Amino acid sequence: MGLVSALVSPALVSKVLPVTDVSSLPDRVRLRRGWRYRSEVAARVGLAAFGGYALAALATAFLSLTLPMVRSEAVATATLISFAILAGAVIWVFAARTLLLAALGLGLPIALLGLGLWLAFDGASMGPPA
């Protein structure tokens, strides 16, 4: 619990300066060395890589089955935009105010897409061939 509240506390996610600023260097160094800060960065990197890819992969599969087009067209469309979805997911993970928000923002659409994909597979196996 202590760990979770530490990770979601915005106070910890301090105002580290943008690249253009070189003042108050000691603050920055001190902050970067904190293990909590580092584990939060590591968690976001992992979330962005694996969560982002999972979201993009599910979206690709779901759209490939459900877009109202010939199946090769649906696959081409879905695959084309999948990398924009992936990039968007990565941006979200690093833009979210807290780690918990970042995880929720990926988890919710992943769950919905998973459910949708399951239904779409079900429909595809019963309906006429695409």
Place this chain on the structure above:
Amino acid sequence: MRQGFRQSMAWLHTWAGLVTGWVMFAVFLTGTATYYRTDISLWMRPELRAGSTDSVPAAERGVAYLKAHAPRAMAWYVSVPQPDRPVIGVYWMDSLEAPLGQALLDVESGAPTRARDTQGGDFFYRFHYELQMMPTLGRWIVGAAALILFVALISGIVTHRRIFADFFTFRRDKSAQRGWLDAHNVTGVLALPFHLMITYTGIVTLGVMYMPWGVSAAYKGDELRFYVEAAQTTTWRAGAGRPAEALPLAPLLARAQREVAEPLEMVIVNNPGDANATVVAVFEEPHGLAHQHPQVAFDAVSGAVVERVGTLKPAARVFTSFMGLHEAHFASSALRALFFLCGLLGAATIATGLVLWTVARAPKAGEAPGFGLRLVRGLNIGTVLGLPIGMAAFFLGNRLLPVDLAHRATWEGAVFFGAWALAALVPLVRPHRRAWTEMGLAAGLLFGIVPVVGALTTDRGLDFLAFDAAMLGLGLALALGARKVSHYEARRQAAKAARPGPARVTEGLVEA
């Protein structure tokens, strides 16, 4: 990560750019060279002269060679000679897992060419998406790096609040960090549409490999069908398992050519020697953006047309146009030169960004640089100047290695990586700033002597003027850059000597 969206994005831009910078610099530079792949290949095989480009007899010679040397292959591929590639390329597939076998044949005789063994421009081409590693691993590394770069581009745009004003801003003398920041902004913004386009289309080019889940969801167990329905290839016809004599090739190719306006590019024979063998005539891309080749498939035994590649539907057209945009096959020489310049700007954006990272973190005077800073500095110079040194050495190796050397093409690769490794290691034992000057001069010198060595070791006279001019231009640019750095260094030292004492603290901040 930070309070405020822009701050988060600034952080993301910095770190995404850093971790992906070295790989993507190498990908950009070798990819940019690939816009002149055929010119590089021609230069690297000086024994080849422009010859007949009569495609049908060349295709017959290629198939005759494969019949004799790879009779049991699953498929044969023969690429016919082009004006910029005066050689017959033959490739064969023994199994889906094994790498393609390949040979280059003389256009007139159909025997293996006596031109020196080299990968030519294909070396940089393959490096730029496989890094000369195991293909799958290299492609995944490049793909991941490209996606991170795409994220860095987006977050960089967000970070950048004055995109238009900064376009006209170059504060070289205000401070080193300002100067590098402005250089990064100018090179980044000037060709921003290109950077976004080339990064996304590059990912899309291998998109089905990176994101196969759409294909596998919609084509359970029959993934090859996707390429047929997307009008990229003809259907694979299974072999019958009994041999049969194929019809002569020339009449089939002539019939296919009557249907298609574009010139023949390649002939494919699937299941050669089988009763169900298929001959596919593949033509060059019609004028336009899309990467799609007209194809006509024949039953090799009966001569009946079994399939024609379909027309592109809208989404498939967009998809293949992304690939076409990346490859720029459509581009005339002027547009190709523009793509080349944009590619160089992309490499420069990455290089200035990498340097900016170290400049912004330079230690104050008297402080020793930490491990992270020394690592990044070493990787920066080792990549930004090490790679060009490797490329110049690769060209020199092509001219200087004995023509009959066994495994010659591999040795050329060894020269490339050896010179690169050396150029990355030497700066580690030199003062950092002086190393930039020294390595820049070395790179400039190596490029500068390429035309000289070329003229001394071949009898092609002025046949490669454009290539030689490009080498001299690159050499000159690198040498001038090195001179600039050394002058800047001299001025800085002089300023330091004139202002002893407290002034050193401000010096530390502008340390480059």
